[in-house]
Amino acid sequence: MGDAAVEVVDLRRTFKVPERETGLRASVRSLFHREYRQVHAVDGITFEIGAGEVVGFLGPNGAGKTTTLKMLAGLLHPTGGQVRVLGETPHRRRPDYLSRISLVMGNRNQLQWDTPAADSFELNRAVYRIPPAEFRSTRDELVDLLDLGALITKPVRNLSLGERMKVELAGALLHRPQMLFLDEPTLGLDITMQKRIREFIGEHNRRHGSSVLLTSHYMADVEALCRRVIVIDHGRILFDGDLAALGGRLAAYKELGVTLADGAADLSGYGEVRSRDGDRVTLRVPKETTPQVTARLLAEHTVLDLTVEDPPVEDIIELLLAAGHKAP
Amino acid sequence: MRALRLIALHLRVVAMYEMQYRMNFFLQLFQSALATGTGLVVLALVYAQVDELRGWSRPELLVVLGVFTIIGGVLESVVKPNLVRFMEEVADGRLDFVLAKPVDAQLLISIRAVRFWQAVDVLVGAVVLGVGASRLTPRPGALAVLGFAAGLLFAVVILYSFLLILATSAFWFVRVDSFVETFDGVFQAGRWPIGIYPGWLRTGLTVVVPVGFAVTVPAELLTDRSGWVTLAAEAALAAALAGLARLCWRLGLRRYGGASA
Structure with a gap:
């Protein structure tokens, strides 16, 4: 177990969701009295990811992929079970831990919106305390690999969706994270750009050996990048194993x-x-x-x-x- | 040290962005001048009738107006934009990215959004304060000035902590939009020294919403109305509120579930 990047045992997360009937009367009633429903977003999952492994997390919307990812990244406290990533307990959010991981979400933007990405990169340099020489070489490598060129000098809001994702990825990798959580990185991109992003993630993993957990609901993402796939639905693992075993039957x-x-x-x-x-x-x-x-x-x-x-x-x-x- | 560096870097980025819109500088200057001008006219009207207001002379009230404008400028340019952005991010889940950074998250949410040109208020306030202070008799001594500077700093800490406590309610109630406007209304009461208000209101502006306290104490220190005891009390209140804010922040983070699945 010692050198596993991620160890998850019987992990659970329950959300309390307010529930009411539709209509004004019900809304008014809910001002004073609320009924809650327990939603088991993640319902007892167990798995392990080795160092340097690229694992695909596949499931429909609402399956519990993102919730699991957020628990691994330390954003959510688990309701039950154990989770260790790079030997640490994520939700303690120790700076030491956080500077060894990175989180990218396909539908969200974490760079400063109104300024060029290069400025956000500078902020990341300070936030992650990247030594100047290392920062420059990593940045130049990413600019080269992702073919960013002039993109990093344009305000982020002027970039297309695909360009923005490339720049996001670069920003998230500047500190050379050992563990990379990618949540739907190809969401909404056109086929060419999806391919580009996949190739980059694969290349980056080969070069730097960081572990990657990638969620997607595109089979193609997983096929291109992962030898191993975990299929999750309703917060439970349906399949965990070789993509070939799954692919043979289903793809x-x-x-x-x-x-x-x-x-x-x-x-x-x-x-x-x-x-x-x-x-x-x-x-x-x-x-x-x-x-x-x-x-x-x-x-x-x-x-x-x-x-x-x-x-x-x-x-x-x-x-x-x-x-x-x-x-x- | 690290915090200062991060603040400086964020300011630099904001400044570079806002410099593109220098029209905003002139608009803000106009707006500040108008607001302060109105304040000055009201003061002139009051002192056309009386020589002093509950023991406060005209230059002394200029000091109060200056302090009020400076603190208002800090709130408008730094504190409120940051807290509003923070509350939006709790609601839509973007706070995730702040929490994923290896920096104290409270620090990060407090320094990212700056309304750069609004800081003009601070300059205008400083001018009013300077004019008022130069007409004070006797001239404030070096110690009084030092006490004043400390008092001003504590005042900002008090109001920042107070507003942060309110803002962390977003962790529990998600949409809490109106408190900023409500606070603006109450903050206006800080234009005048709290001594001129009736007792119950004075207590309210000291204990419930520490606005009056925050603005009046520095002015009292400069005009030699209060001494070290008041300053110590202000420091204690600042420390207590900062501690409470930190506690609310931590409890809130435990509650945070992030938006969406």
């Missing part, structure tokens, strides 16, 4: 979205029809036959639009639940 499918000129055509001969929305049909097709099926579709029908995607993470969870798979 064995592709999802085809087809829009035909003849919307009424029966496509059940091509694959499992998952849904039908107007003229748009979603098919699940075994991965290895995808090229043939696509070719047949194009040959036999007038296709207006065709997409090939990984099945959504919800399907993976559905399949895991159906298989009755439990964490080892």
Whole structure:
């Protein structure tokens, strides 16, 4: 256990959520008397991450990914269970601990909004007490790896979403954290930028050997970066193991979205029809036959639009639940 | 030392940003001049009728107005913008990033947002204070000036701590918008020495909302109305409130759940 970066045993977090019926009467009543409901956001999870390992945390919205991440980063106090990261208890938030980790959230911005990122980098230098020479070399390396160039001299608010994420990542890595928590780092980015960010995270891990825990609800993020994946749903771990083991069974499918000129055509001969929305049909097709099926579709029908995607993470969870798979 | 360095760096960033908008400087100067001008006119009207107000002469009340304007400037430019931003961040969860930094989080939330040009109030207040002080008879001695400086510092600590205590209520109630406006209303009472108010109000402005106390004590020290005992009492109040604020901050952090899942 000694050299594990993260050790989590039976970790729990419960939130007390006010609950009321809709309508004005209920609102007025709730001014005086509130009813609360206990929500088990994280409900007894146990896992370990080795030093230098990149682990994907996969699950639908509200599965408990972010809550777990926040407990690991020391932002939330756990309701129960044990958690140790880099040998420390995160929620004590010792400066020593905090200067060895980093947290990046895809949908949030932590750089100063109105000033160029370079200024925020300077602030980080002071906050993390990075020696000047080390700061310069790390910054230059990140600027180079992420192809930032002139981006760091423009006010952050003038950057595009993707550019902002690149700059965010650079800011979060200046102090060379040993443990990196990435919460949905590719959220809302276009495909090219998603790829760029993934490549960077992979490259950075190879160069510096920091451990990475990455949450996502894109299978592609996890496939590109992680050998090991933890699937979480309703605060519980459904699967923890080799991505290949999961992939063999579950990423064995592709999802085809087809829009035909003849919307009424029966496509059940091509694959499992998952849904039908107007003229748009979603098919699940075994991965290895995808090229043939696509070719047949194009040959036999007038296709207006065709997409090939990984099945959504919800399907993976559905399949895991159906298989009755439990964490080892 | 580290804290000072961080403060200086944050100020530098804010300054670089705000310098781009120098029009704001002139607007602020105009606004400050207008507010202070109004105060001066009211003082002139009062002293056209009487020679003194409950024992306070005209130059002495100029000192009070100066102190009031200086402290108001500090609150408006540094304390309130920071606390408002902090409360917003509790509500939307961005406080996460502050907590993830290896620096005392209370320090960090207190120095990030500065309304740079609002600090013009401090300069205008200093001028009014200077004019008032130069007309005092007898001239305040070096000790009185020293006591005054300390009193001013404690006053800022008192009001910062007081407002921080109110702001930490955001940890429990999430949306607490109105207290800043309510406080503004009460703060206006600090324009006048608390001695001129009836007893119950005087107690309120000393104990409940220590505004009157914070503004009046430095002025009293400079005009030789109070001595070391009052200064010691002010220091004690500053220390007590700062301690209480720290306690509220820690308890609040335990409560903090962050927004969203």
